[in-house]
Amino acid sequence: AHHTSARVQMSLRQHLYDQIVHLGPAYFGLKRTGDVLVSLVEGVEQLETYFGQYIPQLFVAALTPLMIFLFMVFLDAPVAAIFLIFAMAALLAPSLFHFWDRLGARARSKSYGAFAAEFLDSLQGLGTLKSFGQSHVRAESLAEKAHDLFRTTMWVLAANAMGRGIADTGIALGAAASLSLGAWRVSEGQMELWVLLVILMMGVEVFRPLRELRNLLHQGMVGQSAAEGILSILAAETSLRDDGSETLDLAQAAGVTFRDVHFAYPGARLDAHDGLDFEIAAGERIGIVGPSGAGKTTIQRLLLRLYDPDAGQILIAGQDIRQQSLASLRRQFAVVQQDTYLFFGTVEDNIRLGKPEASQGEVEAAAKAANAAEFIDQLPQGYDTIVGERGLKLSGGQRQRIAIARALLRDAPILVLDEALSSVDAENEAVIQQALDRLMAGRTTLIFAHRLSSVIDADRILVLGEGRIAETGSHGELMALGGTYHRLMAAQARAVAGGAQELEARDAREDLPIVEDLPIEAGDSNAILRAQGMGWAGAFRNLLGHVAPWKGRLSMTFIFGVSRVVAYTGIGLVGALAVAAVKAGEPYDHLLWTMAVMAPMAGILHWLESWIAHDMAFRLLAEMRIALFEKLRARAFWCVL
Known part of the structure; x- marks a missing residue:
């Protein structure tokens, strides 16, 4: 079962990766990374228990009691009927709570995804949060999501525990009722004592697979909930179709043409491009500039077919890119981005x-x-x-x-430079510019730039405005025109001059408040190393330290657990005494009444033990999650990694 489950997981991971590649950035740009990771990593892991334990046990629980019951009918039908009634009750009672369990599992999965996404987002942006003094606000938000996760988890536990309590009580009462009827039939001479003993021993095996299924029932619900997130990804569709039958294989630089291209992002109120028209000759070096939101990045995405235009055509070497396979199209591009x-x-x-x-x-x-x-x-x-x-x-x-x-190394005929020098310091700019000059030689080059100094030497500059080409020409021609490009260049010149003056003023002020990352002290590193090699005994002691504030609940868990074991043992002992009394012809009614009281008591004790233990555990986990972020926030640990 576990081998099959592992193979299913391996196949599922491959299908998920293929689907992710197929959906591309257009789909996942609308999703939170944490939500996707929960489905891709933890969701698939949760299916291991579902396929490896829950599904096999479901068949075992359905078939094994049936076969044992048929043999019990052969030995004594009336006692077998009592076993059947209580076995069915133990099997069906939890199903009464399946609806609530499923709802709870979905709510918990949603809460867990929200917490995981928020936590990952907070860790990745902890430096920014601290810089703006907002880390405490995010900590409060995380605390609320951690408590919401606790509440939804306890909802699932409540539904599961009710079904478990009823099943446990039914199993115990079934054994007591069967023993009572069997003892009476033996005393009346309608049944041999050895038959009663055999049926009682087999009765234990009737309930065993049901008990094991009950223990796995919640995992089955969790697995189904995880499967919903996975299946939603597998079932997702994208408007982008890789149905091009032609193969684009360019040996040299090629021209690029946009013909009356219209495009709007899904859900956007305004078009990113509204009749965009331009043509780039093979081997030409083109600068593409414009104010923020003018559509520079959208041109890149359309060229690489991360999106398709709503109308119009995009041509490379005179061929419509939608007629080319995605793989052959993207082989024609080499991209150097701002954030490498x-x-x-x-x-x-x-x-x-x-x-x-x-x-x-x-x-x-x-x-x-x-x-x-x-x-x-x-x-x-x-x-x-x-x-x-x-x-x-x-x-x-x-x-x-x-x-x-x-x-x-890619040696593609078309080069896309996306703000390739914007985040580079002056010391490295000249070195990198030399490398870029070598890279651009003999290639059709599109230079997307916010910093206009990057495009001054371009053969031609396209200025975007309101989704179209507002101006076109060389740097000198555009400056002489005195239009949008001239205004952008003047604004950047003023910003550079103002920035230099501000830097000089900051250097002169010693009391300027700054945000500093706290260094990781040697003691902290040693603590990490000790934690990594502490062993199970050290980890056990460490975890017990976290449980110390909950010692009252922990003690109650131990008390109810021991009492539950005593109750189940007592049922077996009283049952044995009842059989002995029947054999000796002595009164046994009081023993049967004792079993009737102890049977539901055992189920109730089991329910209380499980509820208090899980309540303590999940409260502790919520507090530990909050404390973990507070520790990272206080140390600024993530900022120095």
Whole structure:
């Protein structure tokens, strides 16, 4: 069962990844990362119990009691009928609460997703929250979501515990009722004592699979709830169709044409482009500028077919891009973005992303052309150095040169530069500009820029305005025109001058309040190391320390748990005494009455033990989640990673 479950999970993960690639950024841009991760990671993991334990036990619980019951009928039909009645009650009683369990499981899944998404968002943006003095506000929001998660969890537990309590009571009462009827039939000579003993022993096995199913019932509901999130992703559709039958394979620079392109993002009130028309000749270097929101990024997304236009045509080398397969279309582009994304892995892995089959010599040649070879050689392991998550072990300029090397290695005929120099300091700008000049040689280049100095040397500049081309020409021509481009250039010149004066003023003030990241002290690092190697005994002691404030509830859990075991043991003992009394011909009525009292008591004690234990555990988890964020917030731990 577990082997099959693992194979199902592996297949499901592959289907999910394929679907994510198919849906693309257009779909996931509308979703929170935490929500998606909960479905993709934890949701799939929760299905392990569903497929590996719940489903097999469901069949076992349905078939095993039936086979045992048929043999019991062969031995003694009346006592077997009593077992059947109570077994059906134990099986069907929890189903009365399935509706509430399903609702609760869905509500809990939603609450968990909301908390996970908020927590991940808060950790990733903790530096920003602290800079604006809003980390305490986010902490309060997280605390509310943690408590909401606790409430929805207890709702699920309440529905599950009620079904469990009724099932436990039914099982205990079934054993008592069967023993009572069997004892009477033995005393009346209608049944042999050995038959009663065999039926009682088999009766334990009748209820065992039902009890195990009951223990897994909640996991089944959780699995179904997790499946809903997974299936919603698998069932999602995108308007983008990869049904192009032609293959675009350009050996040299190609022209790019937008013909009367209209496009609006889903749910947007205004069009991003309204009749956009322009043509770029093969090998031409074009700057595309405009105020924020003018549609610069949208042009990139349309070119790469992350979206399709609502109307109009986009042509590359005279061919409509919708007639090309997505794979062949995107092979024609190399992109260098403002925020370079490096994957966790080596420097070489990240450069080779541009051409996975490239030789070591080609990788090193690309790095050299990107002015990256010198700093790579100085890294501890050279090209085999791990760059860290998002390339955090490298500086911004180094990451940008890795991105340029990646684009050089790709050797695509069309180059897209998205604010490639906007976040680079003056020291690295000249070095990176040299690398970009090498990269642009012989390629059709689209330079998207907010900082207009990046496009001054372009062959032609397109100025966007209100979803269309407002102006076009060289830098000199546009400045002479005195229109939108001239106003943007003048505004940036004033901003640069004002920024320089502000920096000088800040340097002169020593009392300017700043937000500093708190350093990680040596003691903190040692604590982390000790925690990683503390072993199970140390972890147990540590967790007990967290439980200490709840010692009253913990003590009650122990008391009810021991009492429950005593009650179930007592039922067995009293049953044995009743059988012995029947055999000896002694009175046994008082023993049967004792069993009738102890049976529901055992079920009630089991319910109380489970409720108090889970209530304590989930309250503790809520407090620990809140305390964890408060610890990170106080230490600014995330800001220094």
